[in-house]
Amino acid sequence: MQPQAPETPVARTAGPGLPAPRVPPPDDAALVDRLRSGDERAFAEVVATWSPMMLRVARSHLSTDASCEEVVQETWLAVVRGLAGFEGRSSLRTWVFRILTNLAKTRGVREARTVPMSSWGPDSDEPRTVDPDRFRGKGDAYPGHWTPLGSPARWEPGPEQSAVAAETRRLLADALHGLPERQRTVVTLRDVHGLDSDEVCGLLAVTAANQRVLLHRGRAKLRTVLEHYYRSLEEAQP
Amino acid sequence: MTDAPAPGTTISCQEVVELVTAYLEGQLDDTTRVELEAHLDLCPGCVDYLDQMRTTISELGRVPVESLSEQAQDELLAAFRTFHGTG
Numbered sequence: 001m002q003p004q005a006p007e008t009p010v011a012r013t014a015g016p017g018l019p020a021p022r023v024p025p026p027d028d029a030a031l032v033d034r035l036r037s038g039d040e041r042a043f044a045e046v047v048a049t050w051s052p053m054m055l056r057v058a059r060s061h062l063s064t065d066a067s068c069e070e071v072v073q074e075t076w077l078a079v080v081r082g083l084a085g086f087e088g089r090s091s092l093r094t095w096v097f098r099i100l101t102n103l104a105k106t107r108g109v110r111e112a113r114t115v116p117m118s119s120w121g122p123d124s125d126e127p128r129t130v131d132p133d134r135f136r137g138k139g140d141a142y143p144g145h146w147t148p149l150g151s152p153a154r155w156e157p158g159p160e161q162s163a164v165a166a167e168t169r170r171l172l173a174d175a176l177h178g179l180p181e182r183q184r185t186v187v188t189l190r191d192v193h194g195l196d197s198d199e200v201c202g203l204l205a206v207t208a209a210n211q212r213v214l215l216h217r218g219r220a221k222l223r224t225v226l227e228h229y230y231r232s233l234e235e236a237q238p
Numbered sequence: 239m240t241d242a243p244a245p246g247t248t249i250s251c252q253e254v255v256e257l258v259t260a261y262l263e264g265q266l267d268d269t270t271r272v273e274l275e276a277h278l279d280l281c282p283g284c285v286d287y288l289d290q291m292r293t294t295i296s297e298l299g300r301v302p303v304e305s306l307s308e309q310a311q312d313e314l315l316a317a318f319r320t321f322h323g324t325g
Contacts, residue, residue, distance in 0.1 A: 043318045144250025154286055
């Protein structure tokens with residue numbers, strides 16, 4: 001969803017219960033011009049489109065939904081006041097997120113809940129992402145290969161069926177909530193909002209390698225949740 | 239004749255599942271990628287695993303997200319109007 005495309009209705013209706021607008025790299029110059037000239041619709045759209053991502057990033061610094069919401073609001077007010085001084089050395093979105101991160105960190109210190117940079121490293125003690133019992137053992141002719149029972153089975157009916165799709169999304173939303181905070185943030189920005197790897201690394205000040213580990217572990221857990229669901233569907237077949 | 243192992247047989251399924259994200263990100267070196275793809279040609283289980291990971295990712299793009307409340311968005315719009323002298 002392009003924030004500067006006024007005819008699309010998604011932006012004004014973004015809110016709880018709707019999918020995240022996909023977020024392509026914005027055409028900065030045009031957008032900045034519109035915002036500077038006081039174009040309300042452009043502002044409303046960019047607020048609706050970016051705020052969900054901003055709330056998620058704020059969550060890595062702050063412990064309550066209320067604090068995150070306030071810090072995102074403060075950020076937008078700072079953007080309104082500061083836009084005249086925006087020099088375009090970074091993308092507008094990067095600039096907005098930098099303001100957000102600074103405000104969230106300051107507030108996080110005050111609330112005594114900051115997430116130190118070092119904690120963006122992978123958790124070294126996490127086990128493999130798939131239950132080792134599903135693979136053949138060392139003594140087998142094919143060690144490390146799927147056992148007959150452990151091998152994944154096709155998901156049928158897939159999420160193209162509407163009841164399955166609704167349940168799939170409900171399960172994913174719940175499972176995202178249950179992920180460790182850093183995995184949740186990376187998976188949400190990458191897969192729910194569709195940001196690319198470079199932008200997420202920049203936003204979170206995390207290395208590409210660490211981001212990939214967090215993404216991998218988060219996605220693997222979510223896949224496992226869906227696998228349980230599809231297996232239960234299969235078992236329920238007559 | 240050569241004793242070189244057949245393509246796709248030097249990598250195990252247990253290794254494949256830990257490489258899928260790097261593979262989907264295009265971050266595998268060429269040798270590993272070629273071997274992983276040869277493995278997929280031989281292994282329906284890993285093909286299904288990769289499909290499931292892709293399904294998980296695409297369905298995540300349809301998961302509902304939280305945004306600012308309507309009230310907060312309206313307040314911001316009012317502040318924007320005031321700042322620009324249009325409110």
